[in-house]
Amino acid sequence: MKFALVTGGAAGIGAAIANALLGKGYRVAVADANAQAVHDFGPSAASQHVTAHHCDVSDGDAVTSLFDALGAAPDLVVNNAGIVRFGPLADIAIADFRRVVEVNLMGVFAVTSEAVRRMLPRGSGHVVSLTSINAYGPGPGSGAYPATKSAVLQLMRQFAMEYGPQGLRFNSIAPGFIDGGMSTPIYADPAVRAVRSAGVPLGRLGLPEDIANAVCFLDSAEGGYINGHDLVVDGGVTHAVLKNLPRTNG
Numbered sequence: 001m002k003f004a005l006v007t008g009g010a011a012g013i014g015a016a017i018a019n020a021l022l023g024k025g026y027r028v029a030v031a032d033a034n035a036q037a038v039h040d041f042g043p044s045a046a047s048q049h050v051t052a053h054h055c056d057v058s059d060g061d062a063v064t065s066l067f068d069a070l071g072a073a074p075d076l077v078v079n080n081a082g083i084v085r086f087g088p089l090a091d092i093a094i095a096d097f098r099r100v101v102e103v104n105l106m107g108v109f110a111v112t113s114e115a116v117r118r119m120l121p122r123g124s125g126h127v128v129s130l131t132s133i134n135a136y137g138p139g140p141g142s143g144a145y146p147a148t149k150s151a152v153l154q155l156m157r158q159f160a161m162e163y164g165p166q167g168l169r170f171n172s173i174a175p176g177f178i179d180g181g182m183s184t185p186i187y188a189d190p191a192v193r194a195v196r197s198a199g200v201p202l203g204r205l206g207l208p209e210d211i212a213n214a215v216c217f218l219d220s221a222e223g224g225y226i227n228g229h230d231l232v233v234d235g236g237v238t239h240a241v242l243k244n245l246p247r248t249n250g
């Protein structure tokens with residue numbers, strides 16, 4: 001039975017990933033900074049193969065304690081925990097900008113480097129980190145978020161280059177417009193929902209399960225030669241900037 005750790009796994013996309021992995025027969029540990037969500041997650045997953053842990057990934061000592069508590073090194077680690085703080089760049093307090101960097105970038109580094117130290121003696125393991133289509137382009141009022149997601153993408157490539165020879169793989173997934181998780185308030189507005197859905201070549205918003213499916217594929221035997229790759233899961237929206245712009249043909 002493969003063993004997976006999902007950070008930020010008690011809610012949103014992370015919970016969908018954890019549930020998909022449970023469905024594929026994994027044993028799953030979720031780690032989340034939201035104590036109440038951690039408390040609620042185990043019973044809601046209704047599986048004897050899940051444990052839930054309270055951990056803030058930006059706290060290096062807490063991350064080490066988490067891995068100690070897990071015992072065995074996970075076969076798969078999903079760096080899903082992430083936050084966003086919106087506002088015009090010139091108005092964002094340094095403390096708010098720093099917090100996004102601490103969780104989205106430093107947290108991924110803390111978890112991944114700890115995972116690598118535990119996986120190396122076994123000579124196998126896989127880390128998948130959640131980036132965003134904001135790794136490729138800025139978003140309205142998105143503050144530090146796009147910069148952290150670009151950095152995570154590059155960090156995974158760096159890990160992939162350094163530790164591939166020892167049997168470890170590192171990839172990332174860039175979700176597009178996802179109807180769930182931190183974007184739930186955005187899509188509660190029917191007008192925003194309609195405009196954004198129309199901008200996606202596949203004609204719909206993505207679901208947390210679309211991201212979970214991508215995690216399962218990357219970690220499958222069929223995905224086993226993929227390393228240092230950022231898999232964009234966005235219905236085609238990232239490269240469809242011209243979709244709704246007028247053009248005269250001829």
Ligand SMILES: NC(=O)c1ccc[n+]([C@@H]2O[C@H](COP(=O)([O-])OP(=O)(O)OC[C@H]3O[C@@H](n4cnc5c(N)ncnc54)[C@H](O)[C@@H]3O)[C@@H](O)[C@H]2O)c1
Pocket residue numbers: 007008009010011012013014031032033034037055056057058079080081082083103107130131132133174175176177178179180181182183184
């Ligand atoms: N929802 C989207 O539209 C979308 C799009 C692109 C990328 N993403 C990325 O997907 C990932 C999951 O996002 P989501 O939409 O499910 O968000 P969410 O806010 O619904 O869930 C994030 C989870 O991470 C936890 N978390 C936050 N800070 C933490 C910390 N310091 N340590 C441990 N856990 C922490 C939260 O408690 C929460 O359970 C994030 O990395 C996000 O950037 C989301």
